[in-house]
Amino acid sequence: MRYILHVTSRALLGREAEYDRWYDDVHAVEMCALPGILSCARYKELDMAGAETGVFVADYEVETDDPAALLQSVFAAAATMRLTDSIDKESPRFTFQQPLRARSGDRHG
Numbered sequence: 001m002r003y004i005l006h007v008t009s010r011a012l013l014g015r016e017a018e019y020d021r022w023y024d025d026v027h028a029v030e031m032c033a034l035p036g037i038l039s040c041a042r043y044k045e046l047d048m049a050g051a052e053t054g055v056f057v058a059d060y061e062v063e064t065d066d067p068a069a070l071l072q073s074v075f076a077a078a079a080t081m082r083l084t085d086s087i088d089k090e091s092p093r094f095t096f097q098q099p100l101r102a103r104s105g106d107r108h109g
Helices: 016-032 067-080
Strands: 002-010 037-046 052-063 093-097
Touching (some): 016 052
Antiparallel strands (some): 002 093, 037 052
């Protein structure tokens, strides 16, 4: 089954551009090379007024029959990944988004 692995994180204050570059150029590439991870789309979170909140979002499209096992394999692979010291290490949050129904091409409801 396909899911979205929804990851939020923050950079250390003043190091946002460095973190953003690392995520795009290194981390997302390494993540997408892992089994079960199909693609990555990245966003900056905005509040209701359109101001940046400082939260970076990565939505990974994944295919797995066991989301918990896939996440454990990601954590295990982290030991071999090129990490950065520009991340706020307390900030990462991981959730899975499960589709409610397939809507192939239906854009109106």
